Amino acid sequence: MSGKEFFVGRYEELGWIYNEFESKPSIRINTMNVKKADIVKRLESLGIVLEKIPFLENGYWIRKSEFSVGATAEYLLGLYSIQEAAAQIPATLFTGLENKTVLDACASPGGKTVQLADLMQNTGVIIALDVKRRRLGALSNQLERCRVKNTIVYQMDARESSRLNTKFDRILLDVPCSGNYVADKGWFSRRTLKDVKKNAELQRQILAEAVQVVKDNGEIVYATCSLEPEENELNIDWAIKTLNLEIEKIKCHGEKALTNVFGRELDSSIENCRRIWPRQTQGFFVCKLRKQACE
Amino acid sequence: MKPIKDFVGQFRTSIDLDESLIVKKQNRYFLLNEDLKRHVQRDFFYAGVYLGKVKGTIFFPSFTLLAMIAERKANKVIVDKKTAWLFICGRDIFKRGILNVTGSKRKGDYTLIQNEYNECLGFGKILRNMREEKDKNKVFVKNILDIGDFLRREKSASFKHKI
Numbered sequence: 001m002s003g004k005e006f007f008v009g010r011y012e013e014l015g016w017i018y019n020e021f022e023s024k025p026s027i028r029i030n031t032m033n034v035k036k037a038d039i040v041k042r043l044e045s046l047g048i049v050l051e052k053i054p055f056l057e058n059g060y061w062i063r064k065s066e067f068s069v070g071a072t073a074e075y076l077l078g079l080y081s082i083q084e085a086a087a088q089i090p091a092t093l094f095t096g097l098e099n100k101t102v103l104d105a106c107a108s109p110g111g112k113t114v115q116l117a118d119l120m121q122n123t124g125v126i127i128a129l130d131v132k133r134r135r136l137g138a139l140s141n142q143l144e145r146c147r148v149k150n151t152i153v154y155q156m157d158a159r160e161s162s163r164l165n166t167k168f169d170r171i172l173l174d175v176p177c178s179g180n181y182v183a184d185k186g187w188f189s190r191r192t193l194k195d196v197k198k199n200a201e202l203q204r205q206i207l208a209e210a211v212q213v214v215k216d217n218g219e220i221v222y223a224t225c226s227l228e229p230e231e232n233e234l235n236i237d238w239a240i241k242t243l244n245l246e247i248e249k250i251k252c253h254g255e256k257a258l259t260n261v262f263g264r265e266l267d268s269s270i271e272n273c274r275r276i277w278p279r280q281t282q283g284f285f286v287c288k289l290r291k292q293a294c295e
Numbered sequence: 296m297k298p299i300k301d302f303v304g305q306f307r308t309s310i311d312l313d314e315s316l317i318v319k320k321q322n323r324y325f326l327l328n329e330d331l332k333r334h335v336q337r338d339f340f341y342a343g344v345y346l347g348k349v350k351g352t353i354f355f356p357s358f359t360l361l362a363m364i365a366e367r368k369a370n371k372v373i374v375d376k377k378t379a380w381l382f383i384c385g386r387d388i389f390k391r392g393i394l395n396v397t398g399s400k401r402k403g404d405y406t407l408i409q410n411e412y413n414e415c416l417g418f419g420k421i422l423r424n425m426r427e428e429k430d431k432n433k434v435f436v437k438n439i440l441d442i443g444d445f446l447r448r449e450k451s452a453s454f455k456h457k458i
Contacts, residue, residue, distance in 0.1 A: 070446070071446060073379060073380065073383055073410065073414075073416065073442070076383065076442040076443065076445050076446070077414050077416075077442060101334070124330065125330050125331055125334050127334065133340075136340045136341070137448075138449070139341070140340070140341040140345070141445060141448055141449065143341060143345070144345050144357055144358060144359060144445075145358070145442075145445050147359055147362070149328070149343055149344050150328075150330070150331065150343070151341070151342070151343075152331060152334060152335050152339050152341070152342040152343070153339065153340045153341035153342070154336070154338065154339055154340055155338075155340055164336070166334065
């Protein structure tokens with residue numbers, strides 16, 4: 001069970017008509033390092049045409065640039081990061097991040113880790129994990145470039161977070177996923193439903209471990225850039241029925257998530273998650289979970 | 296700690312670092328704060344502010360350390376826009392691109408390179424006594440390290456980006 005026809009057919013069944021879509025390049029201003037107005041002015045003076053992303057406080061689409069926005073002095077000085085628009089959403093869903101202890105469980109290459117540090121204004125502590133050593137170099141470079149000061153990085157599988165002996169106020173689960181065709185041109189030829197199910201199982205294991213290390217009433221933001229319901233709605237339906245979690249209402253870009261998947265009725269609170277079909281951004285799924293306090 | 300102090304001293308300045316908050320991981324130095332110190336475990340990969348690393352007898356500073364030095368009164372050369380760009384691309388600095396010099400102008404000394412916004416772009420070694428040399432087309436500062444290094448690292452690592 002694979003191929004473009006198979007997956008596009010599934011999307012239609014879920015109520016969405018497939019379209020060819022090219023994601024627009026976008027940046028996010030690191031406000032811990034520069035005032036937004038100042039950097040916008042500087043980039044415009046370089047001939048870069050920016051367009052404010054309406055649903056993000058510090059995000060801009062690059063409308064026009066004669067050169068790569070990854071090769072300016074301003075980028076190398078950490079004044080902004082290159083981050084896809086939808087990928088900028090998850091970190092903004094947490095409340096009151098300053099001075100908190102935060103786990104970024106699947107952190108490389110570090111775009112969202114830097115964003116968390118920015119939202120925390122370099123206060124508190126971020127513990128950033130990635131299971132693959134070769135990816136930690138990229139993560140460390142991002143942290144150094146963006147002058148992040150509040151982060152500790154470990155090579156660790158997110159499913160072993162308990163080894164840290166720390167209880168977290170906030171956890172970001174930007175879990176490994178199957179991705180989507182917008183971000184990966186060869187997606188349809190490479191992915192199978194078997195891959196999707198395998199990733200979904202891994203994601204459940206990561207979710208289950210996160211619940212072990214989050215404080216009572218602590219927040220978990222779960223995100224994927226997959227369009228497949230096994231990795232999104234079905235996983236969250238399983239999580240709220242199994243892991244003492246409840247879904248929080250969120251206000252962000254995207255549509256209400258599906259509460260009926262291929263004829264299977266899910267918990268009605270799933271509609272508080274957000275599913276983003278590729279239109280203005282790449283495909284994405286995001287939701288905010290809260291661990292219920294023990295009686 | 297000594298390699299850091301010695302390196303900073305080459306810019307004719309010093310910075311106060313709380314030694315109890317500096318940790319050495321193999322050949323790399325990191326500066327923590329009290330919060331991070333409470334959380335950090337022995338097997339960390341990166342923590343707090345990366346200060347630099349020692350290879351053999353040479354200390355290789357991080358850009359964060361250079362920015363910390365730049366906050367102090369130290370040897371600095373401020374360059375114009377075009378020169379700043381060329382410096383980031385790995386080029387040396389000619390006298391014609393220099394807008395201002397603070398601290399040492401003496402051959403052999405190290406100096407930070409800053410752009411018009413006083414942002415630190417890296418550092419270099421002064422090749423000629425600036426007071427004496429009149430020729431604007433001669434190299435005055437040899438590039439030793441610039442922030443374009445981040446791009447060079449990415450290229451050599453050839454890692455795949457997750458968006």
